[in-house]
Structure formats: structure tokens, C-alpha cells
Amino acid sequence: MNKKIIYIVLVALSIISAKTVNAQKRAEKKSDPLIIWDDKPAKTWMTEAYPMGNGRFGGMVFGGLAQEHIQFNEISLWTGDESETGAYQAFGDLFVNFKGKDTSMAIPANYRRQLDISKAIQQIAYADGGVAYKREYFCSFPDKVMVLHFTADKKGAYSAIIGLKDAHGSKVTANGTALQIEGKLENGLAYNASIVVKTEGGTATVESDGKGGTQLNINQANGFTVLLSAATDYSNKREQHWRGEAPGIKVKQNLDAASAKTFLQLFNNHLLDYKSLFGRVAINLGTTPAPIAAEPTYKRVIDYKKAADPQLEALLYQYGRYLLISSSRKGGLPANLQGLWNESNNPPWRSDYHSNINIQMNYWLAEPTNLSECHIPYLDYINSMREVKKESTQKEYPGVRGWTVKTENNIFGGSSFLWNTPGSAWYAQGIWEHYAFTRDKQYLQSFAYPVLKEIVEFWDDHLKHRPDGTLVSPLGWSPEHGPTEDGVTYDQEIIYDLFTNYIEAADVLGADKTYRDHVDDMKEHLLKPKIGKWGQLQEWETDRDDPKDTHRHSSNLFGLHPGRRISTIKTPELAQAAKVSLLARGDVSTGWSMAWKMNFWARLQDGDHAYKILNNFITLAGGSGVNYNEGGGVYANLFCAHPPFQIDGNFGYTAGVTEMLVQSQTNEIQLLPALPKAWWSGNVQGLRARGDFEITNMEWRNGKIAKLTIKSLAGGVCNLRSPNALKNNIAGLTGSQENADFKYSFKTQVGQLYSFSAVN
Numbered sequence: 031m032n033k034k035i036i037y038i039v040l041v042a043l044s045i046i047s048a049k050t051v052n053a054q055k056r057a058e059k060k061s062d063p064l065i066i067w068d069d070k071p072a073k074t075w076m077t078e079a080y081p082m083g084n085g086r087f088g089g090m091v092f093g094g095l096a097q098e099h100i101q102f103n104e105i106s107l108w109t110g111d112e113s114e115t116g117a118y119q120a121f122g123d124l125f126v127n128f129k130g131k132d133t134s135m136a137i138p139a140n141y142r143r144q145l146d147i148s149k150a151i152q153q154i155a156y157a158d159g160g161v162a163y164k165r166e167y168f169c170s171f172p173d174k175v176m177v178l179h180f181t182a183d184k185k186g187a188y189s190a191i192i193g194l195k196d197a198h199g200s201k202v203t204a205n206g207t208a209l210q211i212e213g214k215l216e217n218g219l220a221y222n223a224s225i226v227v228k229t230e231g232g233t234a235t236v237e238s239d240g241k242g243g244t245q246l247n248i249n250q251a252n253g254f255t256v257l258l259s260a261a262t263d264y265s266n267k268r269e270q271h272w273r274g275e276a277p278g279i280k281v282k283q284n285l286d287a288a289s290a291k292t293f294l295q296l297f298n299n300h301l302l303d304y305k306s307l308f309g310r311v312a313i314n315l316g317t318t319p320a321p322i323a324a325e326p327t328y329k330r331v332i333d334y335k336k337a338a339d340p341q342l343e344a345l346l347y348q349y350g351r352y353l354l355i356s357s358s359r360k361g362g363l364p365a366n367l368q369g370l371w372n373e374s375n376n377p378p379w380r381s382d383y384h385s386n387i388n389i390q391m392n393y394w395l396a397e398p399t400n401l402s403e404c405h406i407p408y409l410d411y412i413n414s415m416r417e418v419k420k421e422s423t424q425k426e427y428p429g430v431r432g433w434t435v436k437t438e439n440n441i442f443g444g445s446s447f448l449w450n451t452p453g454s455a456w457y458a459q460g461i462w463e464h465y466a467f468t469r470d471k472q473y474l475q476s477f478a479y480p481v482l483k484e485i486v487e488f489w490d491d492h493l494k495h496r497p498d499g500t501l502v503s504p505l506g507w508s509p510e511h512g513p514t515e516d517g518v519t520y521d522q523e524i525i526y527d528l529f530t531n532y533i534e535a536a537d538v539l540g541a542d543k544t545y546r547d548h549v550d551d552m553k554e555h556l557l558k559p560k561i562g563k564w565g566q567l568q569e570w571e572t573d574r575d576d577p578k579d580t581h582r583h584s585s586n587l588f589g590l591h592p593g594r595r596i597s598t599i600k601t602p603e604l605a606q607a608a609k610v611s612l613l614a615r616g617d618v619s620t621g622w623s624m625a626w627k628m629n630f631w632a633r634l635q636d637g638d639h640a641y642k643i644l645n646n647f648i649t650l651a652g653g654s655g656v657n658y659n660e661g662g663g664v665y666a667n668l669f670c671a672h673p674p675f676q677i678d679g680n681f682g683y684t685a686g687v688t689e690m691l692v693q694s695q696t697n698e699i700q701l702l703p704a705l706p707k708a709w710w711s712g713n714v715q716g717l718r719a720r721g722d723f724e725i726t727n728m729e730w731r732n733g734k735i736a737k738l739t740i741k742s743l744a745g746g747v748c749n750l751r752s753p754n755a756l757k758n759n760i761a762g763l764t765g766s767q768e769n770a771d772f773k774y775s776f777k778t779q780v781g782q783l784y785s786f787s788a789v790n
């Protein structure tokens with residue numbers, strides 16, 4: 031056995047053995063920085079239940095004493111079609127009702143419900159009546175099942191009724207000891223979710239639930255395992271009318287295969303898969319005082335306002351990565367407004383794919399935090415939409431080539447709420463970024479370049495030519511306020527970004543020289559960003575920005591982030607104007623808006639201001655409505671509160687922290703570009719930079735780089751910008767100084783590591 035396997039087996043054994051877990055051990059675990067936990071079951075779905083998922087389906091866990099409740103989803107369960115937007119749907123609920131217990135039961139003092147994001151496992155442990163109970167849940171990508179494992183330290187401890195509920199009302203049917211729900215939505219989309227239950231000791235019988243359906247009755251089992259799988263017949267192929275394999279067949283295959291494995295085998299497969307992604311990045315922003323680190327997570331969020339808790343900041347950082355791995359895996363759909371977790375058939379904003387910031391923000395973290403594979407569902411989604419979007423674009427803008435999108439989008443190409451003309455150009459940024467980080471030329475050639483080109487062609491045909499040669503986007507709308515008019519900065523800057531990306535792509539491939547030069551010419555003629563009368567970066571061509579406008583969108587700053595036109599180094603005047611605008615917008619807003627502002631301040635190289643916003647972001651949000659004025663922040667389960675729950679803020683937070691530590695949008699790797707004083711010493715491993723570099727290790731002390739190792743994965747020249755002088759023994763390296771920064775440039779070899787340390 032190699033070391034890795036031994037480690038996994040040891041970890042697994044330590045998790046599954048109920049006997050080894052006593053109150054003492056649990057107390058010791060409390061300081062583990064990658065655990066979100068609570069001392070009571072969840073009362074509410076949105077704010078307290080903990081999420082898990084395998085990119086396709088997932089659940090929200092309540093961890094009740096008398097009843098376990100897991101509300102579950104499958105990411106393709108959508109109403110609507112090519113013309114109706116529809117909404118992402120709830121799928122169903124799994125209930126385990128423990129016999130002889132009721133809701134009046136007091137919560138045992140040693141109750142603990144936790145989500146360990148380093149392993150993507152949820153655990154619930156408590157003692158009741160002298161019996162130690164333990165539940166362990168995870169959602170496996172390799173085995174395509176959700177696994178719920180119930181154990182106790184006394185034989186025959188479990189007597190329970192297990193039931194399923196379909197959120198669309200079908201009756202539960204049985205097949206052996208499997209229960210299933212299946213049906214069709216109004217658009218004909220077929221779905222199936224089934225569970226199989228394996229008991230250890232005792233009996234398990236299928237019986238009527240008294241309401242025309244079926245349930246499972248377990249008596250005096252020592253323990254049991256529930257395997258759940260869910261699917262629909264959605265396919266992302268338009269030529270197949272968005273339908274594929276029958277869901278019941280897939281679900282049965284998944285359950286048959288998983289049933290043949292032991293819990294330990296399933297867990298090992300899951301851990302190996304999950305760690306291969308999650309384990310790539312580690313971060314240390316400082317150590318939290320032990321008494322605070324030992325508190326339940328919701329309490330830490332409250333106490334955050336009183337005392338520093340860098341481990342909570344790091345936990346929230348890694349949580350964004352956990353949520354992306356859990357809701358966006360190869361072969362599936364991209365994370366929607368709620369990732370994949372949704373309890374309603376009429377969710378806020380349909381839990382859809384919004385194209386004017388939200389879906390894009392969901393993926394800002396993917397490449398820099400070393401989760402490039404999790405980016406693929408978004409790229410596949412864009413690909414699957416192309417043909418239907420070409421048709422709808424034709425109807426709206428007859429005669430144009432290419433395509434664009436409206437603001438609200440479903441999984442069948444249907445959309446609603448106003449045209450967002452630069453929407454596809456913003457998608458194109460994600461397409462380009464995947465290449466910029468991976469240098470995958472085959473991907474660039476076969477997919478990225480053709481898509482970039484067709485989106486460029488849309489603008490080639492749609493841009494308005496003014497008599498003086500200036501090019502403006504006609505009748506745009508700056509999300510989501512102000513008039514509809516020509517030359518809105520949001521449109522102009524996204525088009526500029528698109529053209530820049532297209533030109534670079536064409537240069538890499540040596541493709542379409544004439545057309546590339548034409549695009550370059552169009553780029554030069556685009557209406558340029560303007561600085562207005564109070565020094566702000568104008569949102570519209572007319573200088574009408576209101577310094578009192580605190581609207582959540584800051585779309586006029588696209589060129590600063592996620593665009594790369596504006597930077598403190600290359601365009602200091604525009605950067606200064608962006609700063610003026612940003613100061614006027616204020617530091618408090620909805621969840622995703624604050625996350626975006628962290629990214630803006632990081633790009634402005636103002637770490638302390640980015641950190642101020644980060645502080646505002648980590649505010650325990652109350653309420654359960656959609657009232658923006660209740661204030662954004664996070665809930666007890668660390669879901670981002672728009673409010674209501676919206677996952678873009680979680681992803682945007684992780685992207686923002688990354689931007690504070692490393693940036694690479696200006697052809698150089700900037701180390702610690704926006705380090706706040708609060709993180710004066712720390713380290714991070716595994717971040718990625720454009721050019722296919724991995725910052726294998728970066729340690730800093732007192733705001734200066736102490737140690738640095740960079741791995742080159744594609745060869746090429748590496749340009750570094752450091753806040754302090756660095757030592758190295760790299761042949762041919764050139765160094766220079768610019769203002770307070772130290773710059774280094776050197777040729778790299780594929781697979782080589784390059785190490786630096788501080789000059790004392």
C-alpha cells in the first residue's frame with residue numbers, strides 16, 4: 031500500500047468508527063479550521079441547513095433528532111423550453127423519522143452537526159439515552175450517489191420510517207427495498223429519484239404510507255446506509271430536443287453499482303476524487319484565538335464584528351471552492367444562482383442563469399483557485415446554447431451574424447427580461463480565460479476561437495458607426511438603472527474586452543490575419559471611457575452620474591474588473607476615476623455586489639479597502655425575504671445573502687481574496703498586489719496564474735514575500751512583480767525596479783519549479 035492509500039484508509043477508519051467518537055474527541059476537533067458546524071439541528075433551509083453535492087445532484091441537510099430531513103435537487107430539473115424561461119425546480123425530500131422520538135426532544139448537550147469541507151463530508155453526532163449516534167453523509171461524483179450512513183454504539187439502536195417526497199406530487203413506489211419517485215414536468219421532462227437502503231441487523235420492510243404511497247419500515251437495526259440517486263432525461267443537445275436517456279435507467283444503474291460497494295469503498299472513492307480538486311489549494315491568513323475558533327460557526331460570524339478571526343476568512347474562502355466542486359462538475363450544467371440547491375418550485379429569479387453579472391461571477395474563482403475542470407460546465411453550457419441563441423438574436427436583430435443573449439436564461443436556450451446585448455461577449459471572457467490559464471491550444475483552436483469569432487461578428491454587424499468614425503453599441507442599458515441609449519460604458523468595455531481577447535486568440539493561432547486586423551481597427555474606434563465632472567468614471571456617455579447613487583451594480587467599472595483595460599500601473603488616470611466612482615457607490619450592498627467590490631479594490635491595489643468590504647461581507651444576515659435593504663452578508667451556514675441566498679457572492683468572495691494575493695491580468699504575475707495589514711504574514715499554496723503557472727508556494731512575512739515557488743506548466747516567459755527584492759539562482763533572469771516594485775523576467779521550461787526567497 032502506498033502512503034496515500036494508507037492515509038485515506040486511516041482517515042476513513044477514523045471517520046466511520048462510531049465507538050472512537052466520544053465527546054472528548056469531538057471537542058478536540060472543534061478547532062479544525064475547515065469545519066462549519068452547529069450545536070443544534072437546522073431549523074431553516076436557507077440559513078442553517080448545510081449543502082452537499084456532486085455537481086449533478088445534491089442535498090441540504092437538517093440533522094434533526096426526531097427526524098432527519100434532506101431536501102434534494104438535481105441540476106437539470108427545469109420547467110420551460112426554448113421560448114418559456116420556466117424555473118429551476120425543487121426535486122424532493124428524504125425523511126428518516128426515528129420511532130419513539132418527537133420534536134419536543136431536548137437537544138443533547140453534546141449534539142454536533144458539521145460539514146467538513148476538506149473532505150466534503152457531513153457528520154452529525156450526539157448521545158441520547160446512553161447511546162452514541164452518528165451519521166455521515168457525502169455526495170459522490172465517481173459513484174453518482176448520495177450516501178447516508180447511520181451508526182450507533184449499541185446494537186439494534188435504530189427503528190425508523192424512511193420516506194421520500196416528490197416536490198411535484200407523484201406517489202412513492204417501491205421496488206424491493208428501493209423507493210422511487212418518478213414523473214414528468216409540464217414540459218415533458220422526465221425525472222426519477224430512488225433510494226436503496228442497506229441495513230445491518232434488524233428488519234426492513236416496505237409498507238404503505240397510508241397516503242397511497244410507500245415507505246420503508248426499519249426495526250432494531252444496528253445501523254443502515256441509504257443510497258440516493260436522481261436524474262432527469264435532460265440532454266444539452268438541441269438536435270435531440272434537449273432530451274436524452276430515460277432517468278430511471280441511469281438511476282438504477284448508479285444504485286446497482288453503488289450497492290455492490292461497501293461504505294468504506296464509496297467513501298474512499300469520494301475522498302480521492304474530492305481531494306484531487308480541493309486539496310490543490312491551501313491558505314493560511316493567520317491564526318484565530320483558540321476560544322473563538324472553537325465556537326460554532328454562526329457564533330463566529332457574530333463575534334467577527336468584535337475580534338479578528340482570520341481562520342473564518344480562510345474558511346469562507348475555501349467554502350467557495352467547496353461549493354463550486356459540489357455544484358459544477360464535468361458533464362453537468364453550470365452552477366446557477368443557487369449553485370444547485372433550491373427548495374422551491376418558484377425560486378427567486380427562477381434560480382436561473384443571469385447574464386449581466388451572476389453566472390460570470392460564479393466562475394471567477396475557477397481558474398485562479400486551481401479548479402479549471404469545474405469551469406467546463408459553464409463552457410459546455412455556452413456551447414449548447416449557440417444555435418438557439420443565433421435564431422433568437424436573428425429575430426431581434428435581423429441580418430446580424432453571431433449571437434447574444436437576454437438577461438435571464440434557462441437550460442433549453444429560453445430566456446426573458448430584456449436583451450443584455452454584451453451578455454455573450456461577457457461569456458466570451460470566460461471562454462478566453464480558460465485558455466489564458468491553461469494554454470490549451472487544442473481547446474483554443476477547436477472551441478474558444480470559433481465562439482469568440484462568432485460573438486465578435488455579432489458586434490461587427492451590430493455596432494453603430496458615427497460620422498466621426500467612433501463605434502458605439504446602440505441602445506444599451508447599464509445594469510440595472512439609467513436610460514437606454516447608445517455608448518453605455520458597460521457595453522463599450524465588454525466589447526473592448528471581447529475584441530482584445532479575440533485578437534490575442536487570433537495571434538496565438540496565427541488565424542484570420544485580415545479579419546484580426548479589422549477587429550483591431552474596430553477596437554481602436556470604440557468610444558473610449560470618459561472621466562466626468564466629479565472625477566468619476568462615467569457610466570454613460572453623457573456625464574450624468576449621481577455621486578449619491580449607491581446602486582448595487584458597478585458596471586461602468588468592468589474595465590477594471592473583470593476586464594483588464596484599466597490598471598493602476600498602465601492607466602493610472604482611469605484607475606483613479608474608477609476609484610472615485612467606487613467610493614461613491616459605498617462599501618455596503620447586496621452580497622454579490624460587495625464581493626465584486628472586493629475584486630475592484632484588489633485591482634486598485636488597495637488591500638485595506640478590499641479588506642473593509644470583506645469585513646462587511648462577513649455579517650450575519652437575518653431575514654428570509656428578498657428585501658435588499660435587510661443587507662447582504664452571510665447566513666449561519668455561510669451561504670451568501672443577497673438577500674435571499676445567492677451563491678455568486680460566495681464565489682465572488684473567493685475570487686476577491688485571490689485577487690488580493692495574486693493577480694496576472696497584465697502579462698505579469700503580481701505578488702501580494704493588495705495585501706491588507708490584517709494579513710501581514712501568511713502563506714498560500716496552489717494558486718494559478720495566466721500563462722499556465724502554478725504558485726506552488728508563496729509565503730509572506732510583514733507584508734513582504736519570504737519564499738516563493740512557481741511551477742511552469744506550459745513553458746514560456748514568466749514575468750513577476752514583487753513588493754520586495756527576491757533572491758534566486760535562475761540563469762538568464764533579468765531584474766528591474768519600477769516605483770516601489772521589483773520586477774523579474776525569465777524563460778521557463780515545462781514542468782520546472784522556480785524558487786525565490788527574500789533578500790534580507
Ligand code: FUC
Nearest residue numbers: 379384386388510582620
Ligand atoms: C441581477 C441583480 C440582482 C439579482 C439578480 C439575480 O440582475 O441586479 O441584484 O442578483 O441578478
